[in-house]
Amino acid sequence: xxxxxxxxxxxxxxxxxxxxxxxxxxxxxxxxxxTPRFDVERFGVLLKGSPRHSDxxxxxxxxxxxxxxxLIRIYEQMPDPKFVLVVGVCGCSGGVYHGCYxxxxxxxxxxxxxxxxxxxxxxxxxxxxxxxQILGKIPKTVRPDSSTVKKEAVQQ
Amino acid sequence: MNSEEIRAMVAGRFSDAVTGVPRERRVTxxxxxxxxxxxxxxxxxxxxxxxxxxxxxxxxxENAFEILYHLYWGRNMVIxxxxxxxxxxxxxxxxxxxxxxxxxERELQGMFGIRVDGIPDPRRILLADDWPEDVYPxxxxxxxx
Numbered sequence: 001x002x003x004x005x006x007x008x009x010x011x012x013x014x015x016x017x018x019x020x021x022x023x024x025x026x027x028x029x030x031x032x033x034x035t036p037r038f039d040v041e042r043f044g045v046l047l048k049g050s051p052r053h054s055d056x057x058x059x060x061x062x063x064x065x066x067x068x069x070x071l072i073r074i075y076e077q078m079p080d081p082k083f084v085l086v087v088g089v090c091g092c093s094g095g096v097y098h099g100c101y102x103x104x105x106x107x108x109x110x111x112x113x114x115x116x117x118x119x120x121x122x123x124x125x126x127x128x129x130x131x132x133q134i135l136g137k138i139p140k141t142v143r144p145d146s147s148t149v150k151k152e153a154v155q156q
Numbered sequence: 157m158n159s160e161e162i163r164a165m166v167a168g169r170f171s172d173a174v175t176g177v178p179r180e181r182r183v184t185x186x187x188x189x190x191x192x193x194x195x196x197x198x199x200x201x202x203x204x205x206x207x208x209x210x211x212x213x214x215x216x217x218e219n220a221f222e223i224l225y226h227l228y229w230g231r232n233m234v235i236x237x238x239x240x241x242x243x244x245x246x247x248x249x250x251x252x253x254x255x256x257x258x259x260x261e262r263e264l265q266g267m268f269g270i271r272v273d274g275i276p277d278p279r280r281i282l283l284a285d286d287w288p289e290d291v292y293p294x295x296x297x298x299x300x301x
Contacts, residue, residue, distance in 0.1 A: 065284035099300050101293035102284060 009055065010138050012044035013131060015085075016054035016078070020071050020107065021097075022061020025121040026088035030058060033124030045131055051077045056134055058127075059107045062090040062097040068110055075111045083114045083134045087127055092116045159183050159232055170195060184235045192238050193248055196225065199236070200253050204229050207250070210260040212268045214242075216296040221245050221270055245270040267294040 019027050034040060034047055048054045051074045063071060075082070086107045089095040094105035107113055114137060117130040157165075159177045166185050167175045173195065174186040187195050204227045211224040219242045227234040240247060249272050251258050261272040262281040269292040272278075283293070292298060 065286065101298065101300055102287075 006138065009081075010135055012046070013056050013083075013135060014046045014048045014054045015056040015058050015131070016048050016051045016074070017058045017060075018051075018071065018074055020059055020061045020067040020091065021064035021103070022088060022090050026060035026090075029121040029124055030060065030087060030127055033127045038124050038128060040128055040131070043128075043132065043135070045128075051075075052079065054078060055081075056083045056085055056131065058085045058087055059091050059113075060087045062094045062100075062103045062105060063107055063110050064102050065104065066102070068104060071107070071110055081138075083137070084111055085127075085130050085134055086113050086116045087122060087130070089118050089120050092118055095120065157230075157232070162229070162232060162234065166195075166198075169198060181232050182235070183232060184237060186237045186239075189238050189240055189247060192236070193250065193253070195236055196227075196250055196253050199227055199229075199234060202229075204234065205254070207254045207257050207260070208233075210257060210264055212264050212270060212294065214268065214294065214296045215239070216242070219243070221268060223247055223264070223270070225250065240270070246273050248272075249274040249276070251276060266292070268292050269295065 017027070017030060032038070034045075051057065055078075057075060057078060059071070075084070084107065086092055090097055091107045094103060097103040098105060104110070115130045115133045117126050119126060159181055162183045163175045163177050166173060166183070170185075170187065170191065172188070172191065176184045178184060185195060206228045208226040208228045211226065213222040213224070215222055218239075220239045221242055222237055222239050225236040227236065238247070245268070247270060249257075249261060251261065251274075258275065258277055259281060261275050262277065262279065264270050265272055265275070265278065266280045266283050269290070280287075
C-alpha cells in the first residue's frame with residue numbers, strides 16, 4: 001500500500017507557485033515551463049491554485065518582511081510530505097536584493113528547502129530538472145515535519 | 157516652447173528662484189519651501205497638470221532633505237526642487253493643486269519621515285505592516301540589519 005502511494009506521488013507531483021517578492025522574471029520562466037512546448041504533464045506535473053492540493057511548493061524571489069508570514073502560512077497549509085523548490089538566485093541567497101532594508105534573504109531562512117535552481121532567471125528546462133530532482137528524492141526523503149519551520153523566523 | 161524659453165519665463169516670473177537647464181529638455185527650478193506652492197500653482201496654470209514623480213534626497217552632509225517634483229510638460233521635464241532642514245522636515249502638501257500626488261506623498265512620509273503638512277490621507281503605503289513607526293529606511297543614517 002505504501003508502495004502504491006509512493007508510486008502515485010512520484011507520478012503526479014502537483015505544484016503550487018508563490019512569489020515572495022521577486023521581480024517576476026522567474027515567474028515568467030515558470031509559466032513558460034508549464035506550456036505545451038515543454039509538456040511537463042508527461043511527468044504528471046500540474047499547477048494547482050491551492051497549497052492544500054499540492055506536493056511541491058515552487059518559490060521565487062527573496063523573502064520580504066511582508067511575505068515572510070504568508071510564506072510560512074502557505075507552507076503549513078500543504079499536506080505532508082511536502083517539498084520546496086526554489087527557483088532563481090534571489091530565492092537561493094537573496095540575490096540582488098541582498099542587504100535591502102525590506103529583504104531577509106533566501107527562502108531557506110524561513111522554510112526548509114529541498115532543491116535550489118539558480119539563475120537569473122533559470123531556463124524552463126532547468127526548472128523542470130529541479131522538479132525531476134525532487135521526484136528522485138521522494139523514496140529516500142524522510143517525511144518532513146511541520147515543526148521544522150524555524151521558530152525564530154516566526155517570532156521575529 | 158524649448159527649455160531655455162521655459163527657464164526664462166520662470167526666471168522672469170519668480171526672481172528668487174534659481175533656474176537652470178542642465179541639459180536639453182530638462183529645466184530645474186529651485187525655490188524656498190514657502191514659495192513652493194506658488195511656483196507649482198503657476199505651472200499648473202500653464203497647463204502642467206501631471207506630476208510624474210516626487211523624489212526625496214537625504215543630503216545628510218548639509219543636514220537637509222531635498223524634495224524634487226517632476227512635472228511633465230510636452231517634450232520637456234520641469235523639476236521643481238526645494239530644500240528643507242533635516243531636523244524639522246515638513247513640507248506643505250501639493251494635493252490641492254495636483255490631486256494625484258497623495259500616494260507619492262504617503263511614500264515620502266514613510267521612507268524619509270518627512271511630514272507632509274495637510275495630507276488628506278496620512279496612512280503608510282509601501283512599508284511592511286510590522287515595520288516600526290519611527291524608522292525610515294531611505295534615510296542615509298539607516299543601518300541595514
